[in-house]
Amino acid sequence: FLRDWxxxxRSIYAGQADGWYFWSFKIEEGSPNIPYWSYFESLKAGYFSKDPSKLFNPDVCKPWIANTTSTAA
Incomplete structure (x- = not known):
C-alpha cells in the first residue's frame, strides 16, 4: 500500500502541481513513526525507489483517472 501511495x-504532484518534496529526511531515533516520516528509512523499507524521479508503478493512478466523472456543466 505505502509503495503505491x-x-x-509523486505522480500527481510532479505532473499537475509544482512538484513534490518529502517532509523530513531524518527524524530522531526511537520514534515509532520512523518508517513513515524519515525519507532515508522509507527508502530502506522500499516505499521509494533509489532514484526519487522513478516510480515503481508509473500507471498507479490510471484506474482512477480513467474512471473520474466530470461535474462541469
Missing part, C-alpha cells in the same frame, strides 16, 4: 503522490 508514494508513487501516486
Amino acid at each position: 508514494s508513487d501516486a503522490q
